[in-house]
Amino acid sequence: MNSVPTQTETEEREMIEAIEAMLPRFAKHRSALIPILQAVQQEHGYLSGGAMERVAEYLEISPSEVYGVATFYNQFRFHPPGRHQIKVCLGTACHVAGGDIILENFERKLGIRAGETTPDREYSVERVACVGCCALAPVAIVDGTVLGHMQPSRVEGLFVQFQVEREREEREKAEREPGGEQDA
Amino acid sequence: MANKTLEARFRGLRREAERRVQERQREGVPTISIVMSTCALASGAAETRDAIKETLERIKVPARIVPVGCMGHCYAEPLVVIDHPASGFPPICYHRIDAGIARVVIRSFFEDGDPSFEYVLGALEENDLVPPVTQFPRFNLEERVVMELCGRIDPGDIQEYIARGGYAALARALDGEPESVIDTIERSGLRGRGGAGFPTGRKWRLARSARSERKVVICNADEGDPGAYMDRTILESNPHQVLEGLAIAAYAVGADEALVYVRAEYPLAVKTVQKAVRDAEACSLLGRGVLGTAFDLKVSVFQGSGAFVCGEETALIQSVEGRRGMPRHRPPYPVEKGLWGRPTVVNNVKTLASVPPIVSKGADWFRTIGTENSPGTAIFSVVGNVKHPGLVEVPMGTSLRKLIFDVCGGIPGKKAFKAVQIGGPSGGCLPERFLDTPIDFDSLAQAGAMMGSGGMVVMDQDSCMVDVARYFVDFTQKESCGKCTFCRIGTRHLLVMLDRITKGEGREEDLEIMETLSHDIKAGSLCGLGKTAPNPVITSLRYFREEYEAHIRERRCPALKCRALVAFYIDLERCARGCDACVGCCPVEAIFTTKGRKKAIDQQRCVKCGECMVACPPEYNAVFKVSPPERAPVIERPPENGPAPAGNP
Numbered sequence: 001m002n003s004v005p006t007q008t009e010t011e012e013r014e015m016i017e018a019i020e021a022m023l024p025r026f027a028k029h030r031s032a033l034i035p036i037l038q039a040v041q042q043e044h045g046y047l048s049g050g051a052m053e054r055v056a057e058y059l060e061i062s063p064s065e066v067y068g069v070a071t072f073y074n075q076f077r078f079h080p081p082g083r084h085q086i087k088v089c090l091g092t093a094c095h096v097a098g099g100d101i102i103l104e105n106f107e108r109k110l111g112i113r114a115g116e117t118t119p120d121r122e123y124s125v126e127r128v129a130c131v132g133c134c135a136l137a138p139v140a141i142v143d144g145t146v147l148g149h150m151q152p153s154r155v156e157g158l159f160v161q162f163q164v165e166r167e168r169e170e171r172e173k174a175e176r177e178p179g180g181e182q183d184a
Numbered sequence: 185m186a187n188k189t190l191e192a193r194f195r196g197l198r199r200e201a202e203r204r205v206q207e208r209q210r211e212g213v214p215t216i217s218i219v220m221s222t223c224a225l226a227s228g229a230a231e232t233r234d235a236i237k238e239t240l241e242r243i244k245v246p247a248r249i250v251p252v253g254c255m256g257h258c259y260a261e262p263l264v265v266i267d268h269p270a271s272g273f274p275p276i277c278y279h280r281i282d283a284g285i286a287r288v289v290i291r292s293f294f295e296d297g298d299p300s301f302e303y304v305l306g307a308l309e310e311n312d313l314v315p316p317v318t319q320f321p322r323f324n325l326e327e328r329v330v331m332e333l334c335g336r337i338d339p340g341d342i343q344e345y346i347a348r349g350g351y352a353a354l355a356r357a358l359d360g361e362p363e364s365v366i367d368t369i370e371r372s373g374l375r376g377r378g379g380a381g382f383p384t385g386r387k388w389r390l391a392r393s394a395r396s397e398r399k400v401v402i403c404n405a406d407e408g409d410p411g412a413y414m415d416r417t418i419l420e421s422n423p424h425q426v427l428e429g430l431a432i433a434a435y436a437v438g439a440d441e442a443l444v445y446v447r448a449e450y451p452l453a454v455k456t457v458q459k460a461v462r463d464a465e466a467c468s469l470l471g472r473g474v475l476g477t478a479f480d481l482k483v484s485v486f487q488g489s490g491a492f493v494c495g496e497e498t499a500l501i502q503s504v505e506g507r508r509g510m511p512r513h514r515p516p517y518p519v520e521k522g523l524w525g526r527p528t529v530v531n532n533v534k535t536l537a538s539v540p541p542i543v544s545k546g547a548d549w550f551r552t553i554g555t556e557n558s559p560g561t562a563i564f565s566v567v568g569n570v571k572h573p574g575l576v577e578v579p580m581g582t583s584l585r586k587l588i589f590d591v592c593g594g595i596p597g598k599k600a601f602k603a604v605q606i607g608g609p610s611g612g613c614l615p616e617r618f619l620d621t622p623i624d625f626d627s628l629a630q631a632g633a634m635m636g637s638g639g640m641v642v643m644d645q646d647s648c649m650v651d652v653a654r655y656f657v658d659f660t661q662k663e664s665c666g667k668c669t670f671c672r673i674g675t676r677h678l679l680v681m682l683d684r685i686t687k688g689e690g691r692e693e694d695l696e697i698m699e700t701l702s703h704d705i706k707a708g709s710l711c712g713l714g715k716t717a718p719n720p721v722i723t724s725l726r727y728f729r730e731e732y733e734a735h736i737r738e739r740r741c742p743a744l745k746c747r748a749l750v751a752f753y754i755d756l757e758r759c760a761r762g763c764d765a766c767v768g769c770c771p772v773e774a775i776f777t778t779k780g781r782k783k784a785i786d787q788q789r790c791v792k793c794g795e796c797m798v799a800c801p802p803e804y805n806a807v808f809k810v811s812p813p814e815r816a817p818v819i820e821r822p823p824e825n826g827p828a829p830a831g832n833p
Contacts, residue, residue: 069508132416134411155771
């Protein structure tokens with residue numbers, strides 16, 4: 001799992017502070033556990049060890065209980081996601097239409113396995129069971145957008161698109177900086 | 185009605201809703217409905233909507249744009265309906281309208297009065313100008329009870345549902361005794377649509393007679409089956425019908441609390457239901473003192489976090505309580521002791537959505553649809569190798585052949601039908617000779633499959649049944665909660681054997697072991713997951729044994745699907761000189777040019793993605809698959825081609 005970057009201490013601290021502020025919204029009751037974990041992940045993208053400890057403390061249950069519940073469900077992740085999140089659907093219709101080949105292509109392209117994040121935290125790849133868009137199989141979800149009728153060559157195209165976007169952003173950033181000097 | 189406040193309140197609500205809906209239509213402004221469910225959005229419905237808005241602004245035509253839910257025609261997305269009575273045309277439904285086509289259609293419709301027939305799916309009413317959709321086999325064979333309003337109303341607008349007769353069933357139920365509601369449901373013969381087919385009326389009666397101050401009703405929308413998405417669609421398209429059913433159920437059993445348990449993977453469904461609950465509360469249809477009666481119902485939405493086993497009612501209850509979703513022994517059944525120890529009724533989305541029409545139209549009407557022992561309709565998501573995949577609602581007892589070939593258009597690409605997998609990971613694969621089986625709870629169980637939640641995957645000649653069985657066992661093995669040894673270790677062992685077989689390393693004795701083990705897993709597991717997990721293996725062994733034998737004895741995959749057992753090669757006779765289509769698309773640069781400027785595949789490097797087969801122009805059609813892989817002709821990569829690119833993937 002060397003491709004998963006460890007989060008910095010500041011990041012962890014900020015996360016705990018944010019959770020601290022959010023917790024009073026929830027009842028101090030066991031039944032709030034899953035909704036709290038969902039809210040934390042919604043906000044921060046994943047559940048860190050510290051975050052789960054804080055939740056355990058709030059609900060007065062043991063941290064291992066919290067971890068045990070969180071790991072049982074597919075929704076929760078324990079590593080920071082990439083800036084671009086790629087999910088490949090491997091439901092039945094997608095399987096029949098070759099979804100595993102699409103996933104393999106993403107993995108090969110990025111040099112990571114499903115469930116991991118690239119060291120520069122640009123991309124993460126996941127497999128999901130079924131997103132319910134079976135009529136469009138095979139399907140991939142890239143940054144929340146469902147892409148139907150995927151093909152290995154469309155995977156290549158996606159990365160070219162990301163590359164172009166990134167270059168444009170860098171160019172704009174470079175253009176803005178000298179502009180800032182002129183204003184001053 | 186006996187209760188005067190109830191009657192007055194509901195009549196007021198309904199009149200107000202009708203007035204508001206009519207007001208919007210009377211303006212003479214055209215209404216453009218755009219299907220905006222998850223699958224439509226995936227096909228680009230949002231871009232279509234933006235293009236329509238922009239074009240209407242440019243040509244200065246005022247119109248009301250209404251987002252509607254799914255109509256079930258997933259193959260035709262994005263779908264747009266233009267309803268403009270002043271134009272002289274009936275409401276017309278357009279299909280496959282991307283942003284570019286949308287601009288063309290809108291301009292020609294409103295500027296030239298030409299409805300662009302080439303993009304028309306059909307008219308929604310009988311008329312002399314545009315062929316009506318009712319003439320299509322799909323519309324003829326379908327009978328919509330649950331999905332009647334799906335795709336026809338704005339799911340975000342409670343007024344539209346009320347104006348079309350919504351919540352009248354709730355008002356009627358509240359006017360009578362809870363017992364009489366249970367009687368009606370019992371007489372209708374409604375069976376649980378979650379898959380098991382337990383009589384709903386009996387479940388409600390058990391919960392009603394359970395002695396407890398507080399009871400709970402749960403709507404189960406934890407649709408974990410890969411290949412099934414009708415619960416999601418119903419919640420996204422017409423959430424109020426489900427909430428109405430939920431409220432009727434709560435009233436019948438005497439519950440004051442209800443819960444909608446939706447998968448978090450369905451964000452749009454979650455949002456739609458949450459809004460629907462708020463709107464219904466604002467109209468006094470849920471919450472304290474529903475429609476001025478003494479009936480209180482607090483409804484909350486709980487997001488499931490993606491564990492297949494949570495579809496099982498006892499596991500679902502555990503997860504609401506904040507624990508691992510592990511099923512427990514029954515009895516006690518949840519109707520006696522469920523959430524927080526209270527009597528709890530868990531009903532599927534489709535079951536609850538069937539309730540309002542039954543209460544409105546009566547048990548006898550419901551019994552006229554479907555079969556003797558399975559009255560009503562069945563909703564299937566038919567996907568896989570069919571021409572018109574999507575959601576279909578047909579009367580119970582319709583044959584598989586009718587469903588697959590008449591309603592969904594049959595198999596595309598002149599290929600042969602091979603099998604249909606019914607009931608998701610817990611169902612079975614049925615071969616062609618079962619196509620005339622009527623679909624209902626009992627006949628499917630007899631054939632070794634099950635109704636399940638209604639996911640149906642159609643497979644053509646290119647699907648390998650061993651691979652499909654492996655896929656399902658892999659799924660259930662990953663999703664097993666691990667409580668029962670047979671389910672945890674048994675499915676694991678099945679998977680190891682199936683993996684071996686798809687790699688050509690199967691052993692002769694594997695088949696016997698798999699058969700025995702499958703029956704043991706069924707016998708030794710606690711919940712539906714384990715009890716049904718071996719179904720795909722049992723049915724595929726029963727109906728497609730020769731495929732298993734070919735994998736084991738000849739190291740050959742007859743369907744040319746198992747990647748370890750096939751090889752791709754390019755037929756030099758057919759390959760065109762200088763065409764580089766396959767080279768450009770290969771993700772691993774496995775294709776090289778031979779001395780005669782033709783192409784060949786480096787078998788060591790090939791990852792068998794099949795992209796070259798797609799890319800090769802149909803006039804050459806030069807890429808072939810063979811099994812076993814040794815049958816592919818060997819062509820050495822010439823050294824003058826330069827050094828191989830660095831980094832072996």
